[in-house]
Amino acid sequence: MNAEQYQRKICAIFSADAAGYSRLMGSDEEATVRTLSAYRSVMADLVARHRGRVIDSPGDNLLARFDSVVDALRCAWDVQQELGSRNAEIVENHRMLFRIGINLGDVIEEEDRLYGDGVNVAARLESLAAPGGINLSGTAYDQVKNKLPYRFEFIGEQPVKNISDPVRVYRVEMNPEEPAEVVQPAPPRRKLSRAGMIGMIAVCVVVLAVGVYMWMDKHDRSVSGIPAADDGDSQMSRGASIAVLPFKNLSGDPQQEYFSDGITDDLITDLSRFGDLLVVASNTVFTYKGKKVDIKTVGQELGVRYILEGSVQKRGDNIRINAQLVDAETEQHLWAERYNNELKEIFSVQDDIVRTITGTLAVKVDDAERKRARRHETANLAAYDYLLRGREYFSQTTRSSNAKARQLFQKAVELEPDYATAYVFLGRTYLNSVSYGWTEFAGAALQQAQDLAQKALSIEESATAHALLGVVYRYRQQLDLAASELDKAIKLNPNDAESHAYRGAILNYLGRTDEAIKAIETAYRFNPNMLPNQFMHYGLAYYMKGRYEDSIIILENSIGKYPDEVFLHIALAAAYAQAGRSADAGREVQAVMKLHPFFRIDSYGRAFRIPDDREHIIAGLRKAGLQ
Numbered sequence: 001m002n003a004e005q006y007q008r009k010i011c012a013i014f015s016a017d018a019a020g021y022s023r024l025m026g027s028d029e030e031a032t033v034r035t036l037s038a039y040r041s042v043m044a045d046l047v048a049r050h051r052g053r054v055i056d057s058p059g060d061n062l063l064a065r066f067d068s069v070v071d072a073l074r075c076a077w078d079v080q081q082e083l084g085s086r087n088a089e090i091v092e093n094h095r096m097l098f099r100i101g102i103n104l105g106d107v108i109e110e111e112d113r114l115y116g117d118g119v120n121v122a123a124r125l126e127s128l129a130a131p132g133g134i135n136l137s138g139t140a141y142d143q144v145k146n147k148l149p150y151r152f153e154f155i156g157e158q159p160v161k162n163i164s165d166p167v168r169v170y171r172v173e174m175n176p177e178e179p180a181e182v183v184q185p186a187p188p189r190r191k192l193s194r195a196g197m198i199g200m201i202a203v204c205v206v207v208l209a210v211g212v213y214m215w216m217d218k219h220d221r222s223v224s225g226i227p228a229a230d231d232g233d234s235q236m237s238r239g240a241s242i243a244v245l246p247f248k249n250l251s252g253d254p255q256q257e258y259f260s261d262g263i264t265d266d267l268i269t270d271l272s273r274f275g276d277l278l279v280v281a282s283n284t285v286f287t288y289k290g291k292k293v294d295i296k297t298v299g300q301e302l303g304v305r306y307i308l309e310g311s312v313q314k315r316g317d318n319i320r321i322n323a324q325l326v327d328a329e330t331e332q333h334l335w336a337e338r339y340n341n342e343l344k345e346i347f348s349v350q351d352d353i354v355r356t357i358t359g360t361l362a363v364k365v366d367d368a369e370r371k372r373a374r375r376h377e378t379a380n381l382a383a384y385d386y387l388l389r390g391r392e393y394f395s396q397t398t399r400s401s402n403a404k405a406r407q408l409f410q411k412a413v414e415l416e417p418d419y420a421t422a423y424v425f426l427g428r429t430y431l432n433s434v435s436y437g438w439t440e441f442a443g444a445a446l447q448q449a450q451d452l453a454q455k456a457l458s459i460e461e462s463a464t465a466h467a468l469l470g471v472v473y474r475y476r477q478q479l480d481l482a483a484s485e486l487d488k489a490i491k492l493n494p495n496d497a498e499s500h501a502y503r504g505a506i507l508n509y510l511g512r513t514d515e516a517i518k519a520i521e522t523a524y525r526f527n528p529n530m531l532p533n534q535f536m537h538y539g540l541a542y543y544m545k546g547r548y549e550d551s552i553i554i555l556e557n558s559i560g561k562y563p564d565e566v567f568l569h570i571a572l573a574a575a576y577a578q579a580g581r582s583a584d585a586g587r588e589v590q591a592v593m594k595l596h597p598f599f600r601i602d603s604y605g606r607a608f609r610i611p612d613d614r615e616h617i618i619a620g621l622r623k624a625g626l627q
Contacts, residue, residue, distance in 0.1 A: 007108070007109055008106055008107070008108055008109075009106070009107065009109060010104065010105070010106055010107075011065045011066060011067060011104075011105075011107060011118075012065065012066040012067070012068060012069040012071070012072035012102060012103070012104050012140065013063070013064075013065055013072075013102065013103045013104075013105065013107065013114065013118050013119055013121075013122040014047070014052065014062075014063070014064040014065070014066060014072050014075065014076060014100065014101075014102055014122065015061065015062075015063055015100070015101045015102075015103075015119070015122040015123045015125070015126040016043060016061065016062045016063075016064075016076075016079070016098045016099065016100045016101075016126065017060060017061045017062075017098065017099050017123075017126050017127070018036065018039075018060035018061075018096050018097070018098055019096075019097045019098065019099055019131035019132075020097070020131070021036075021059075021060040021096075024094070024096060027093070027094070028094070031094065032096070035090075035094075035096045036060060036096065038086075039083055039086070039096055039098070040057055040062060042079070042082055042083065042086075043062050043064075043079050043098075044057075044062070046075050046078050046079050046082065047064045047075055049075075049078075050066070050071045050072070050074055050075035050078070051066065051067065051068070051071050052064045052065060052066040052071060052072065052075055053065055053066075055113060055114050056113065056114075063114065063119070063122075065107075065109075065114060069102065069104050069140045069143040069144050070143065070144055070147055070148060072102050072140075073102060073134070073136070073140070073144050073148060073150070073172070074148070074597065074598070076100045076102060076134045076172075077134070077150070077172070077598060078598050079098070079100065080098070080100070080132055080133070080134065081598060081603075083096075083097070083098060083132075084132060085603055092443050097131035097132045097440075098131070098132070099126045099127065099128075099129035099130065099131060099132075099133060099135075100126055100129060100133070100134045100135070101121075101122045101123065101124065101125025101126030101127070101128070101129055101134075101135050101136075101137075102122060102125065102134065102135070102136050102137070102140050103118055103119075103121040103122035103125060103136075103137040103139065103140055104118075104137065104139040104140040104143060105117060105118025105119075105121055105122075105137070105139060106118055107119055121137055121167055122137075124158070124167070125137055125167070125169060128155075128158060128169060129171070130171075130440040131440050132440065133171065133172070133440070134171070134172040135155075135169055135170065135171055135172070136152070136169070136170045136171075136172065137167055137168065137169065137170075138167065138168025138169070138170070140170075141168070141170040148597075149594065149595050149596070149597070150172055150173065151172075151173035152170045152171065152172060152173065153170065153171045153173060153399075154168070154169075154170055155169050155170065155171050156168075156169060157169070173437065240276065240277050240278065240305065240306070241277070241278035241279075241280075241303070241304040241305050241306065242271065242277060242278070242279055242280070242304055242305070242306040242307070242308060242357070243279075243280040243284075243285050243298065243299075243302045243304045243306075243307055243308070244264055244267050244268050244271065244279070244280075244285060244308045244309075245264075245285055245288055245293065245298070245307060245308065245309045246260070246261065246264050246285060246286055246288065246289040246290075247260045247261075247263050247264045247309070247310045247311055247312050247321075247323075248260065248310070248311040248312070249311075249312060249313075250311045250312065250313040250320075251312070251313050251314050251315065256312075256314055257392070258388050258389050258391070258392035259312060259314050259385075259388055260311075260312040261286075261289075261388075261391075261392065262387075262388030262391060262392075263312050263321070263346075263350070264282070264285075264286075265282055265391065266350055267308070267350060267353060267354065268281075268282050268285070269493075270350060270354045271354060271357065271495075272493050272494070272495035272496060273463075273492070273493055273494075273495075274494075277495070278304070278495065278525075278526070279495040279526070280302050280304060280526060280527070281495075281497040281498075281526045281527035283497070283527050283529050284302065284526075284527050284528060284529050285302075287529065295307050295309075295326050295328050295331055296328055296329070296331055298328065299328025299329060300328070303525075304328060305327065305328060305329060306325060306326065306327060306328060306334075307325070307326045307328050308323065308324070308325050308326075308353075308357065309323075309324060309326070310322050310323035310324060314343070316343075317342055317343050317344075318340070318341070318342055318343060319339075319341055319342070319343050319345075319346060319349075320338070320339065320340050320341075321338075321339040321341075321349055321353075322336075322337075322338050322339075323336070323337055323339075323353050324336035324337075325356075325357060335356055335357075337352075337353075337356070339352075343381060344381060346381075346384075380415055380416045380419075382415055383411075383412045383413075383415040383416035383419055383422065384412075386408045386409070386411045386412040386415065386422075387408075387409065387412045387419070387421065387422050387425065389408050390404075390405040390406075390407075390408030390409045390412065390422075390425060391405070391425065393405035393408065394409075394425060394428065394429065394432075397432065397436070399436070399438045402429050402432050402433065402436075402438065403429075405425070405429055406426060406429040406430075409422050409425045409426040409429065410426060412426075413426060418459050419459075420456040420457075420459040420460045420462050420465065421456070421462070421464065423452045423453075423455045423456040423459070423465070424452065424453065424456045424462060424464045424465050424468055426452050427448065427449040427450075427451075427452030427453050427456070427465075427468050428449070428468060430445045430446070430448040430449040430452070431445070431446070431449045431468065431471060431472065431475075433445050434446055434449075434475065446472055446475055446476065449468060449472050450469060450472045452468075453465045453466075453468040453469040453472065454469065456468075457469070461492065462492070463488075463489045463490075463492035463493035463496060463499070464489070464493075466485045466486070466488040466489035466492065467485070467486060467489040467496065467498065467499045467502070469485045470482045470483070470484075470485030470486040470489060470499070470502060470503075470506075471502055473485060474502065474505075474506055477607065479506050479509055479510055479607075479609060480510075482502075482506050483503060483506045483507065483510065486499050486502055486503040486506065487503070490503065495526055496526075497522075497523045497524075497526035497527035497530070498523070498527075500519050500520070500522045500523035500526070501519070501520055501523035501527075501530060501531070501534040501537075503519045504516045504517070504518075504519035504520035504523060504534070504537055504538070504541070505520075505533070505534065505537040507519060508537050508540060508541050508544070508608075509607045509608055509609055510609050510610075511544075511608070511609055511610040511613055513541050513544045513545055514545075516537065516541045517538075517541045517542065517545075520534065520537060520538045520541065521538075524538070532558060532561075532562040532565040532567070532568055533565075533567065535554065535555070535557075535558035535561075535562070535568065536555070536558070536565075536567050536568055536571050538554050538558075539551045539552075539554040539555040539558065539568075539571050539572070539575065540571055540617070542554065543571065543574065543575050543578070543616075543617065543620070544613055544616060544617075546578075548575045548576075548578045548579040549579055551571070551575040552572065552575045552576065552579060552581075555568055555571055555572040555575060556572065559572065564595060566591075566592060566595035566596045566599070569588050569591040569592045569595065570588075570592055570599070570604070570621065570626075571617075572588050573585050573588035573589050573592060573620075573621065573624040573625075573626065574617055574620025574621050574623070574624055575620065576588060576624065577620050577621075577623035577624035577625075578619075578620045578623065585623070585624040585625065586624070586625060588624065589624050589625045589626055592626065599626065600627065601618055601621045601622065601626050601627060604617070604618065604621065605617050605618065
């Protein structure tokens with residue numbers, strides 16, 4: 001070709017390729033060709049809608065060009081969402097997942113074909129993408145990083161064949177399609193007290209949560225302002241209530257924080273097993289970590305009568321623990337003790353603290369509760385140390401920290417093969433990889449989590465193992481099994497806020513709305529810093545009851561804490577619309593489209609078991625103006 005036959009231009013190049021195409025063809029040629037033809041048609045239609053043009057589609061590949069990287073990425077996102085929805089209807093090993101690469105570069109265009117390094121880079125990016133994923137070159141990323149509400153992960157500079165310089169590569173974070181099923185990460189509690197900015201944000205969250213919580217406790221009401229459901233035998237009606245504040249690390253070594261935090265978590269877990277004692281969740285008490293506190297104020301803020309506080313000093317093979325129990329109302333010290341022991345006696349020290357607290361507070365304790373509270377699964381201090389270190393990483397909820405936690409939990413079970421808690425936490429790392437989109441093999445990861453939960457249960461009857469199994473079943477839409485497992489978890493640990501909240505979400509899906517409200521309100525009593533999706537189910541439960549103003553109060557409060565969680569805005573838009581507040585509904589619709597430009601109501605709420613429930617929420621979304 002010569003200069004008169006071609007022209008150079010800068011454009012966005014979109015390259016898509018089917019992952020595992022040869023395997024699919026070997027399994028069923030005709031079905032694979034039909035699926036490929038249908039999916040290629042879907043992609044071509046979406047390319048056209050986003051002002052792009054398909055250039056070529058050889059084999060299982062599709063190449064397109066766009067004048068705008070923004071249009072190209074929006075198209076890629078829509079493609080993955082649409083194909084993901086279609087794949088959900090296909091048996092897992094027959095699904096066709098596409099990798100997509102997008103590059104901004106100089107190309108030669110000649111007779112409806114593209115040539116040049118810009119095309120080669122896009123193809124290389126596509127080959128590096130995960131099935132169902134999207135990769136961007138650095139040049140493309142620079143054009144969209146501040147223009148679209150997506151999250152990006154820099155995965156390094158990658159060599160490209162026949163290109164002298166490596167290419168910066170960014171992965172687009174692919175969040176779950178179904179807003180009603182999103183599980184959001186918990187705030188990394190250990191970091192709240194470390195970095196100044198994060199600390200300021202945490203303080204704001206706590207202040208808001210505490211304000212709502214104090215109002216609720218003072219008036220014996222839920223966050224919605226409605227009297228909380230109480231059958232006289234629930235956690236809400238208990239007389240004895242306690243918060244275990246984070247034990248201080250006095251070792252002089254910041255690296256020992258994991259150990260003092262672990263002791264705090266263990267005491268909370270041990271106390272939580274007593275049905276006659278209300279214990280505030282660790283997520284909430286750790287918001288006080290590193291802060292100077294006033295016992296009376298903390299008691300009022302958390303709505304508890306008693307506070308346990310203390311310190312830990314670990315030196316070599318010895319440990320010193322100071323603990324004191326305080327009546328928050330009168331500020332009277334009810335009990336204090338100093339333990340100077342060998343490290344190997346740590347479990348007997350914990351037992352003594354728990355036994356003294358339950359005796360001092362005259363908590364009714366049955367034989368089963370006493371045995372559970374005294375059961376320590378390992379005498380292997382190295383395995384216990386690996387568990388505590390792993391929990392520190394696990395609480396940070398990032399992809400890299402999750403991987404590190406998994407390594408440490410694996411070491412714990414290698415050292416102690418009958419360590420049920422370690423198996424549960426190991427299983428939770430696999431569940432996290434599914435919840436946050438950190439794996440391309442979600443089915444295999446869920447199976448790993450299930451196997452590890454069942455392994456733990458083969459060792460002992462464990463509340464955390466039943467809870468893990470319940471969440472796995474919930475992901476698989478086996479809702480009745482999920483509810484059953486969470487019931488078992490709560491029977492073993494009546495204070496587990498997370499199990500109550502998950503159970504409430506599942507009951508909401510099953511159409512058991514009154515029970516869902518009661519379960520989530522119980523979770524809120526233990527942990528006012530609930531996750532955003534738990535607040536969403538709280539609001540949706542009242543929505544399903546037709547109590548739209550109550551739903552609005554809950555969702556408005558939760559958006560005050562989590563302003564960028566799109567599924568809260570979706571639910572609030574529907575509630576406003578049904579309450580006749582069209583202007584407010586319109587504002588929420590704008591927020592939804594800003595946070596999730598490609599939201600479509602036909603993909604929302606599929607987990608609701610009763611068709612009328614799903615139609616109820618869809619009707620509200622349509623009324624609000626969403627499509």
